[in-house]
Amino acid sequence: MKNQEKIKIGWFSFSCCEDNTIVMTEVMNDHWQEWKKIFDFRHVRVLKSKNIMDEFDIAFIEGAIASPEHETQVTEIRKISKKLVAVGACAVVGLPAGQRNDFTEDQRASIEFLVERFGVLPKVKKVSEVVRVDVEIPGCPMDPKNFLDKVNALVAELQSK
Amino acid sequence: MHKFDLSLDHITKVEGNASLHISVEDDKVKNVKFIIGENKRFFTEAMKGKTISAIPQHLSRICGTCSNAHLLCAIEACENALKIQPSKQTEILRSLTMHGLIIRDHALHLYLFCIPDIFNVDAFLDLDENDPIQHQILHDGFDIKSAGNYLATLIAGRSVHAIYPVVGGYLHFPDQAGVDEAIEKLNFIRPAVLRLIEIFKNCSFHFDRKTHYMALVPDKTFGYMNGSIITSQGEKYGEDQFRSHLEHVVLPYSQASAYTYDKEGYMVGSLARLNLAKDKLHKKTKKSLDKILDLFPSTDIFYNNLAQAIEILHSIDESIDLLKENTFKQEPIKKVEIKESVGIGVIEAPRGTLYHKVVIGADGKIKEGEVIVPTGQNQINIERDVGILVERLLPDTSKDKIAFEIEKLIRAYDPCMSCASHFLKVKWNKKTNKKIKN
Numbered sequence: 001m002k003n004q005e006k007i008k009i010g011w012f013s014f015s016c017c018e019d020n021t022i023v024m025t026e027v028m029n030d031h032w033q034e035w036k037k038i039f040d041f042r043h044v045r046v047l048k049s050k051n052i053m054d055e056f057d058i059a060f061i062e063g064a065i066a067s068p069e070h071e072t073q074v075t076e077i078r079k080i081s082k083k084l085v086a087v088g089a090c091a092v093v094g095l096p097a098g099q100r101n102d103f104t105e106d107q108r109a110s111i112e113f114l115v116e117r118f119g120v121l122p123k124v125k126k127v128s129e130v131v132r133v134d135v136e137i138p139g140c141p142m143d144p145k146n147f148l149d150k151v152n153a154l155v156a157e158l159q160s161k
Numbered sequence: 162m163h164k165f166d167l168s169l170d171h172i173t174k175v176e177g178n179a180s181l182h183i184s185v186e187d188d189k190v191k192n193v194k195f196i197i198g199e200n201k202r203f204f205t206e207a208m209k210g211k212t213i214s215a216i217p218q219h220l221s222r223i224c225g226t227c228s229n230a231h232l233l234c235a236i237e238a239c240e241n242a243l244k245i246q247p248s249k250q251t252e253i254l255r256s257l258t259m260h261g262l263i264i265r266d267h268a269l270h271l272y273l274f275c276i277p278d279i280f281n282v283d284a285f286l287d288l289d290e291n292d293p294i295q296h297q298i299l300h301d302g303f304d305i306k307s308a309g310n311y312l313a314t315l316i317a318g319r320s321v322h323a324i325y326p327v328v329g330g331y332l333h334f335p336d337q338a339g340v341d342e343a344i345e346k347l348n349f350i351r352p353a354v355l356r357l358i359e360i361f362k363n364c365s366f367h368f369d370r371k372t373h374y375m376a377l378v379p380d381k382t383f384g385y386m387n388g389s390i391i392t393s394q395g396e397k398y399g400e401d402q403f404r405s406h407l408e409h410v411v412l413p414y415s416q417a418s419a420y421t422y423d424k425e426g427y428m429v430g431s432l433a434r435l436n437l438a439k440d441k442l443h444k445k446t447k448k449s450l451d452k453i454l455d456l457f458p459s460t461d462i463f464y465n466n467l468a469q470a471i472e473i474l475h476s477i478d479e480s481i482d483l484l485k486e487n488t489f490k491q492e493p494i495k496k497v498e499i500k501e502s503v504g505i506g507v508i509e510a511p512r513g514t515l516y517h518k519v520v521i522g523a524d525g526k527i528k529e530g531e532v533i534v535p536t537g538q539n540q541i542n543i544e545r546d547v548g549i550l551v552e553r554l555l556p557d558t559s560k561d562k563i564a565f566e567i568e569k570l571i572r573a574y575d576p577c578m579s580c581a582s583h584f585l586k587v588k589w590n591k592k593t594n595k596k597i598k599n
Binding site for chain 1: 219277
């Protein structure tokens with residue numbers, strides 16, 4: 001990648017509370033001028049309306065995979081992304097979004113009609129159960145410094161090519 | 162005469178995943194469905210069997226951006242159940258935690274979600290740094306967010322899923338250097354907030370119609386933690402009357418519960434709070450606003466944005482006073498004595514009134530719980546308003562323009578779908594897709 005080319009960013013939220021999205025927008029408070037120069041925020045629904053789904057240098061995946069539609073979407077994102085980064089606990093370990101996986105029989109019975117109604121997966125999955133993940137940033141929410149370190153390492157790697 | 166269906170599959174620049182479907186026949190709106198499509202994570206079901214100490218952190222995970230509001234509301238519910246009276250210092254730290262949240266969360270909504278519409282750009286970062294006004298707005302937005310984030314982190318440990326507030330008190334207390342820095346940051350952003358208020362006072366977007374509203378109104382100073390629930394019709398309810406004044410409505414197409422009051426939609430949030438309690442704002446805030454406060458009470462939903470900007474100013478002025486007038490000391494956590502009990506927490510989250518209910522067993526574990534969130538309360542109003550808006554725009558407006566206007570209107574409500582999607586308790590009537598009252 002030539003240095004002057006902007007790095008194409010995708011940010012996608014699946015089943016979660018979007019805490020990592022909020023942390024990302026808070027990290028942006030101190031880094032927005034630098035990010036504006038080096039990043040092409042190509043598909044980030046929290047930031048923009050005209051999102052483009054063609055190719056990404058880095059796709060960030062937040063949240064667990066809870067439905068067949070999620071499986072299809074994250075598989076498509078993987079195909080068009082050089083690097084795929086799972087951010088936050090729900091993406092990395094599948095919890096707490098997937099807490100229904102560990103429900104008792106009584107608890108399962110009480111939510112059964114909703115699981116059936118909305119056609120979700122029988123078991124909620126972490127991202128790496130569905131697609132290959134290049135980098136994991138754990139935490140509930142992710143730690144801002146760890147996020148920044150991982151992002152900077154990916155930027156350096158992509159710009160060196 | 163127009164006949165068409167319009168679908169917005171992903172409403173952007175809002176918190177979470179929502180879509181909207183609207184059917185038009187003969188220039189009349191036949192049907193509006195505001196669909197909260199976040200996958201349910203079953204937080205209330207998962208409360209069962211957890212200990213009291215785990216509940217605030219558990220319910221905080223309902224929503225990232227509102228997390229500290231859920232945290233404090235759950236703590237209040239548990240403390241009310243167990244008759245724990247927080248110390249004066251704890252009450253001050255909780256108020257400061259909420260002020261940090263209000264500053265950070267409203268700034269995110271106003272700058273990153275709403276201002277692009279005013280300046281006709283797609284994203285906040287698309288503002289032109291070479292234009293002096295837009296350059297200033299870019300810096301103002303991130304400076305205000307940063308100050309709110311700093312205050313929340315200083316007082317509560319984190320601005321998202323805070324770690325210091327617990328049932329019975331706080332685990333950590335701010336040091337003087339941190340307090341001094343917070344005061345400096347808050348004073349620094351005050352002029353920026355005054356500029357923000359001017360932007361939304363002068364904004365040309367308006368949508369007015371008759372509607373009801375309600376909020377938790379404090380007895381004394383404008384705030385978010387205590388008081389009585391007051392309605393625009395003049396009725397008053399105690400915090401302990403958990404949802405007895407609300408009617409639960411199931412929307413079969415949405416993964417969220419909706420509510421009506423007196424069989425009609427109503428709105429909650431900043432606009433409702435300003436309408437009902439503007440006279441309780443900080444005196445410095447009132448002095449700076451002068452005649453702007455004459456715009457309230459209002460039922461123009463776009464003044465919800467102005468009300469949020471005013472709340473940021475109040476939270477700054479109130480926080481500076483609280484930080485200057487108090488010295489924070491180490492304090493033990495109040496002891497918890499377990500007993501079979503029911504507790505209710507009610508607070509004003511950034512987007513409106515938030516209710517938590519806990520039922521605690523003799524073993525100290527949760528038997529059941531319930532949560533009512535602001536967006537669920539606004540949902541019926543959002544659908545009705547979208548219908549009115551579209552009929553006002555027909556027949557001479559393009560579908561693209563209608564879609565843009567709908568998104569603007571929905572953004573003014575500042576809905577939070579992460580919050581809204583988890584509290585559908587009622588079994589579906591599988592034979593009908595009609596709304597079912599519960």
